[in-house]
Amino acid sequence: MTAAATVSGIGRPRLGKALPGAVWALLLLTPAFVSLASVSFYPIINGLYLSFTNTSLITQENEFSGFSNYVQLWGDAQFWNAWWHTMWFTTASTILETVIGLGMALILCEAFKGRGLVRAAMLVPWAMPTVVTSKMFGWLFDGQNGIINYILLHAGLIDQNVNWYGSPDTAMTTIIIADVWKTTPFMALLLLTGLQTVPNSLIEAARMDGAKGWITFWYIRLPLLMPTLLIAGLFRALDAFRVFDLVYVLTGGGPADSTETLSTLSYKVLFSTLQFGYGSAVSTAMFVTEGIIALAFCLYLIRQIRRAQ
Amino acid sequence: MNDTRSPLQTIVIYLGALLILVWSGGPFLWQFSTSFQLDKALTSGSPSLIPAPLTLEHYYNAFVEKQLHRYVWNSLVVSLATTFLCLFVGSLAAFALSRLNVKGRFGILMVILSVSMFPQIALVGPLYLVATNLGLLDTYTALIITYLALGLPLVTWVLFGYFETLPREIDEAARMDGVSIPGLLWHIILPMSLPSLVTTGLLAFITAWNEFLFALAFTSNIDRQTIPVGIANFTNLYYVPWGDIAAASAVVTVPLIVLVLFFQRHIVEGLTQGGIKE
Numbered sequence: 001m002t003a004a005a006t007v008s009g010i011g012r013p014r015l016g017k018a019l020p021g022a023v024w025a026l027l028l029l030t031p032a033f034v035s036l037a038s039v040s041f042y043p044i045i046n047g048l049y050l051s052f053t054n055t056s057l058i059t060q061e062n063e064f065s066g067f068s069n070y071v072q073l074w075g076d077a078q079f080w081n082a083w084w085h086t087m088w089f090t091t092a093s094t095i096l097e098t099v100i101g102l103g104m105a106l107i108l109c110e111a112f113k114g115r116g117l118v119r120a121a122m123l124v125p126w127a128m129p130t131v132v133t134s135k136m137f138g139w140l141f142d143g144q145n146g147i148i149n150y151i152l153l154h155a156g157l158i159d160q161n162v163n164w165y166g167s168p169d170t171a172m173t174t175i176i177i178a179d180v181w182k183t184t185p186f187m188a189l190l191l192l193t194g195l196q197t198v199p200n201s202l203i204e205a206a207r208m209d210g211a212k213g214w215i216t217f218w219y220i221r222l223p224l225l226m227p228t229l230l231i232a233g234l235f236r237a238l239d240a241f242r243v244f245d246l247v248y249v250l251t252g253g254g255p256a257d258s259t260e261t262l263s264t265l266s267y268k269v270l271f272s273t274l275q276f277g278y279g280s281a282v283s284t285a286m287f288v289t290e291g292i293i294a295l296a297f298c299l300y301l302i303r304q305i306r307r308a309q
Numbered sequence: 310m311n312d313t314r315s316p317l318q319t320i321v322i323y324l325g326a327l328l329i330l331v332w333s334g335g336p337f338l339w340q341f342s343t344s345f346q347l348d349k350a351l352t353s354g355s356p357s358l359i360p361a362p363l364t365l366e367h368y369y370n371a372f373v374e375k376q377l378h379r380y381v382w383n384s385l386v387v388s389l390a391t392t393f394l395c396l397f398v399g400s401l402a403a404f405a406l407s408r409l410n411v412k413g414r415f416g417i418l419m420v421i422l423s424v425s426m427f428p429q430i431a432l433v434g435p436l437y438l439v440a441t442n443l444g445l446l447d448t449y450t451a452l453i454i455t456y457l458a459l460g461l462p463l464v465t466w467v468l469f470g471y472f473e474t475l476p477r478e479i480d481e482a483a484r485m486d487g488v489s490i491p492g493l494l495w496h497i498i499l500p501m502s503l504p505s506l507v508t509t510g511l512l513a514f515i516t517a518w519n520e521f522l523f524a525l526a527f528t529s530n531i532d533r534q535t536i537p538v539g540i541a542n543f544t545n546l547y548y549v550p551w552g553d554i555a556a557a558s559a560v561v562t563v564p565l566i567v568l569v570l571f572f573q574r575h576i577v578e579g580l581t582q583g584g585i586k587e
Contacts, residue, residue: 021409021410021490022409024405024409024490024491025405025409025410025411028401028402028404028405028409028494029401029402029405029406029411029417031397031398031401031402032398032399032401032402032421032461032465035398035454035457035458035461036421036424036458036461036462038454038458039432039436039454039455039457039458039459040424040427040432040458041424042435043431043432043433043434043435043436043439044427044431044432044435046435046438047431047432047434047435050434050435103325104325104329107322107325107326107329108326108329110322112322112323112326114326115326117330118326118329118330118333119573120570120573121329121330121333121334122329122333123566123569123570123573123576123577124333124334124337124566124569125333125336125337126569127515127562127565127566127568127569128337128519128562128565128566129518129519129521129536129537129540129561129562129565130519130521130537131519131521131536131537131538131540131541132537132540132558132561132562134541135540135541135543135554135558136336136337136340136555136558137336138549138551138554139340139343139551139554139555140336140339142549142551144352145351145352145354145356145551147339147356150354150356181332181336184332185329185332185333188329189577190577193577193578213318238426241428242428242429242430244429244430244521244522245521245522245537248521248525248541249521249541262430263428263429263430263522266430266431266434267430267433267522267526270433270434270437271437271526276434276438279434280431280434280435283428283430283431283434284431286428286430286431287427287428287431290426290428294426
């Protein structure tokens with residue numbers, strides 16, 4: 001790689017016996033490169049190759065089969081079903097998390113008693129293993145004895161127990177709620193650090209001129225926060241797009257495939273049917289979709305930043 | 310700024326704060342309370358946050374019947390090994406990028422960061438084949454090697470950011486005194502970076518402790534399975550043992566929460582540096 005291409009200043013002649021800096025740089029970067037190359041880059045390329053073969057661990061075949069996997073994928077209703085679910089999940093959870101996160105950040109921006117405690121509590125959902133979150137929501141939203149049903153029933157918001165993740169109508173919503181619960185507080189903490197870089201003098205000046213709270217928010221804080229908001233949104237969207245643990249543990253993609261996402265579908269094709277060729281085509285299609293999302297976001301971000309200047 | 314606030318605004322702020330607190334802490338508090346309640350009480354139709362009578366039955370089930378401690382041990386081995394490897398490899402790379410005037414270092418950093426955006430499901434198939442061929446299925450090694458690569462981007466990025474804040478005059482002085490390049494890292498930079506090492510170490514630990522997909526694919530028995538796989542498989546034949554699950558959740562989550570609360574300030578600082586600031 002280019003890592004060791006040029007190094008200057010460090011390899012002084014006085015230390016003639018020691019290795020020159022360029023060699024050191026290469027040496028120190030090698031372990032990281034080897035690790036990432038073998039565990040991230042190699043599998044991506046190998047997966048791309050596998051997607052053009054009929055590799056199966058059952059029939060023990062692994063011959064080149066051209067685009068046949070992709071042709072099959074194009075006509076595969078299950079794939080498109082999972083694709084739409086994933087897009088819906090990504091869009092809904094990213095928007096909710098960004099908007100609610102912004103609301104939380106605006107509150108945390110103010111000084112109040114017990115702010116440290118609230119901020120600390122917000123790390124709890126983030127630190128918890130996703131599998132635990134998934135099981136926890138399984139219990140909270142349980143169709144029979146779940147506390148959520150109990151509360152809603154007693155508040156008069158529903159007249160009978162809702163079978164949250166056991167019914168195709170509400171299962172995806174339950175998963176979105178669980179994801180929003182887990183990731184919003186952290187999103188808020190990220191946005192808070194962004195908000196705190198907005199100079200107070202600007203807001204004070206606007207207040208002096210008689211601007212109301214929401215005007216200072218809309219015309220000063222929000223535009224200045226935009227880059228942070230978009231980048232945080234991008235990271236969140238890419239992460240939401242890969243959702244696996246939450247779905248796999250809570251519903252396993254069911255009921256009636258109503259929560260099947262691209263990750264759970266790939267996993268099933270790979271490890272239940274052991275069709276590594278076709279499974280790789282699914283995951284490659286997913287990688288491509290994710291790349292397009294990232295690209296679209298980046299282009300939008302660049303335009304926003306240009307316009308702000 | 311307090312004096313400019315109307316009573317209404319104050320109420321909104323405190324109400325909002327209370328909502329955030331309930332949002333963040335409520336569900337786990339309920340889970341924690343569940344772990345101490347009898348199955349009878351849980352299905353009685355009138356839930357109560359205070360367990361009465363209090364029972365340790367679910368903890369007994371989790372450890373004795375489901376052998377939770379074996380999963381905990383596997384997770385500890387894998388996560389600790391991952392943490393140390395991540396810190397070692399990550400600090401070498403971050404040091405080289407920060408101090409050795411590597412050309413195109415921001416390009417390299419961007420590539421390293423973008424790796425963490427790859428969908429893991431696209432990696433798991435090919436890696437499974439490699440692990441099979443090398444006889445690494447059902448080993449700690451396969452998990453540790455994988456988790457190293459998963460944690461490395463963030464660790465490198467955050468450490469790089471921290472190293473950049475250390476004044477370069479120190480290196481100059483050390484170099485004048487004839488300190489070698491590895492000596493500079495080991496004797497000078499690393500001791501000054503302890504707070505950052507603790508934070509990044511914790512992040513790497515959490516990544517490995519919570520990881521599910523690769524553990525699910527690479528391990529098939531309790532000798533090597535980690536906690537997330539163990540808890541995902543916590544089911545009884547005829548009903549879902551919510552109490553046992555709650556007990557296991559508490560056991561694996563409470564230590565993590567304590568650690569995170571202890572280091573909270575550093576975590577948010579570290580992650581913002583890694584994820585958001587340009």
